[in-house]
Amino acid sequence: MKQIEVVAAVIRKGDKLFATQRGYGEWKDWWEFPGGKMEPGETPEEALVREIREELSAEISVDKYICTVEYDYPKFHLTMHCYWCSLKDEAMHLNEHEAARWLRQGELDSVKWLPADVMVIEAMCSVD
Template identity: 60%
Template sequence: MKTIRVVAAIIRDKDKIFATQRGYGEFKDGWEFPGGKIEEGETPQDALKREIMEELDTEIKVGELIDTIEYDYPTFHLSMDCFWAEVITGHLVLKEAEAAKWLTKEQLDSVDWLPADVTLIDKIRIEL
């Protein structure tokens, strides 16, 4: 099974985190943490900064690694490094996602998370 390595930003603003809804592809309409694939020669942190600039027109500061999620989808294995992040400059402009929300700890279960992303929710809830 093919492994896809990606990074995800858990963008935090005080007691809220930023979630996006996929606007394309096999998992369209599912909710996820923004990010994307790691390109050859990139560190996960550099990939995350690049992806957030591309997808949200926003510069972020990448914080500590929360977890690396290993998840088997039917056609591929996902390895996702998930980092805390905060906005440095920009306004989180949606260039690829169809929707976005700031969620409090109590609202984390209010969206339909993609299967790999949902495995991170309990760890985030503890930190918020």
């Protein structure tokens, strides 16, 4: 099975978390924490800063490790390293995603999360 290693940024602002909706591919319209594939030689933190810059035209600080999720999707195995992050400024632009929302903890179940991201939400409760 194909192996994919990615990073995800759980961006916090006050009591809200930033969620993005995929605008392409097999999982179009599902929600996720922003991030993407690591490039050879990158640390997870370096990959996160680069990916968020590419996807959202935003600058973040990578604050704290949350967890690494291992999940078998039908066509690949995903390893996803997840971190609490914060914005360095308020400027953001959706370059790849269809939509985005700031969600409070009690609103997280109001969107259809990708399966691996559901595991991140479960892990956040024990690490926060």
